[in-house]
Amino acid sequence: METTQDVLDVLGLDETAGVRDVRRAYARRLKGIDQTLDPAGFQTLRDAYESALAWAEYRQRAQADGAEPDEPASVSAAFSETPATLSLDKPALAPIDPAEQLAATVFERLRLEVARMAGAGRLDQPQAWLAALQARLGDTELDNITARTLFEERIADLLARGWQPGNEALFPAAVAAFEWREDRRQLALFGPMGDWLNQAIDERILFDTQPPVVRGVQERIAALLRREVPATADEVLQYMDELEEVALRFPALLHVVAGSGKIGDWRALHAEHYVDAGPPRMSTRERLARVYLWLLLAVVVFFILRALYNSTQPPPLRMQPGQPIIEASAQAVVRDENRT
Numbered sequence: 001m002e003t004t005q006d007v008l009d010v011l012g013l014d015e016t017a018g019v020r021d022v023r024r025a026y027a028r029r030l031k032g033i034d035q036t037l038d039p040a041g042f043q044t045l046r047d048a049y050e051s052a053l054a055w056a057e058y059r060q061r062a063q064a065d066g067a068e069p070d071e072p073a074s075v076s077a078a079f080s081e082t083p084a085t086l087s088l089d090k091p092a093l094a095p096i097d098p099a100e101q102l103a104a105t106v107f108e109r110l111r112l113e114v115a116r117m118a119g120a121g122r123l124d125q126p127q128a129w130l131a132a133l134q135a136r137l138g139d140t141e142l143d144n145i146t147a148r149t150l151f152e153e154r155i156a157d158l159l160a161r162g163w164q165p166g167n168e169a170l171f172p173a174a175v176a177a178f179e180w181r182e183d184r185r186q187l188a189l190f191g192p193m194g195d196w197l198n199q200a201i202d203e204r205i206l207f208d209t210q211p212p213v214v215r216g217v218q219e220r221i222a223a224l225l226r227r228e229v230p231a232t233a234d235e236v237l238q239y240m241d242e243l244e245e246v247a248l249r250f251p252a253l254l255h256v257v258a259g260s261g262k263i264g265d266w267r268a269l270h271a272e273h274y275v276d277a278g279p280p281r282m283s284t285r286e287r288l289a290r291v292y293l294w295l296l297l298a299v300v301v302f303f304i305l306r307a308l309y310n311s312t313q314p315p316p317l318r319m320q321p322g323q324p325i326i327e328a329s330a331q332a333v334v335r336d337e338n339r340t
Contacts, residue, residue, distance in 0.1 A: 007055070010048035019056045022049065023157055027193035030160070034251070039264040046162075102147035106139050107154055114166070123166035129173035137177060152178055153190055159200075160193040163226065163259035171256050175201060200252035207250060211288060218246050222258035231266060233273045240270045 008014060011025040026049040033042050113132045114123070122128040133155070142148040155174050159167060175181050181201055187194035207215065221239050224231050231239075246254055247263060254260055 007048040007051040010045060011052055013052065017052070017056060019053065019060060022052045022056050023193065024191050026053075027160060027191055027196065031192045031196055039261065043261075099144055099146035100150055102141040102144055103150035103154065106136050106141050106147070106151050109139065110136050118166075124169050126169040126172045129166070129170045130176055133173055133177035149189070152186070156187065156190050156193055156197055159256050160196050162255050162261075163257060165226075168222070168226065168257040171200070172204075175204075181205075196252055197256070200256045203250040203253040207253060213288060217242050218250075221246055222254070225254075225258040225260075225262050230262070231269070233269055236266050236269045237273060240266060240274075 005015065008017065011017075011022065011029060013021060013025050017025070026045070029045050030042075033045060110132060113135070117123055117125075117128050117132065136142070136151070137148070142151060155170075155178070158164075159171055159174065178186065180187050180197065184198055184201075187198050190197075207218070210218075217239070221243050224235060224239070243263065243266060247260065251260070
């Protein structure tokens, strides 16, 4: 049976760890795991993080009541009524620190706004998220600089934990609202969690430099990973090569805007249905490169043929004033025969 010490050991913490200690330990461990190659290790870390966070929040509440918590027989049983994760679909626990209380108040307002966005089907709209964040940043509670930083840290924490519905729109909205792209030092304040998001921002910049056709295919893959219904065998066979390329080139961005938990399922389904009936299928990038090469070759051939054609044309007729064109043509023929 899993105990508190078991999950804390996974994060390298002891029982004196607070909520912020748990979050930062998770961010450090997360950066050392390749989620595409070690999905089981990632899941173990995630489970330990959620349980340890619940324990830290439970201790915090117990200490606020003047009592020290007892060791639970089971982490999951002890916190069945305690939110295991800080999510926008659940109210945040009331913190003890005054600045944290201010940040929590604003975060609760954001949670209510997000609930309305979900009801209106707008969770996937970056502009709706940006408007909600900008409205909350204008709240008087966030005139307190520490509270503002803690509110920002909560948003960063939501994104760094991995995709949940709406994160694909929250990410660009948060980058714009907090100006993370312009000032990377702010995210650096949040330790490894901030480093992970900075990497995701860099990968987004690289992603946007790709040809539209390539981006379109990769966005389709991200949508399939976010979809509740599992991908079909045909979809996996069609997009598996591109998925591997995305997971290799954009691991942090994929973690934030689509999640990587289903990649293992894709690989298993691909291995089950793949039949090697010939040479490997070209990726979208390779197909585009081949099309561009053929177009370049066609242009080169066109100019070569044009140059050859111009070099074989006879010289223009040189006529004397008043000379009939037939006579001039005959003289040109005689000149050509004399040359030969």
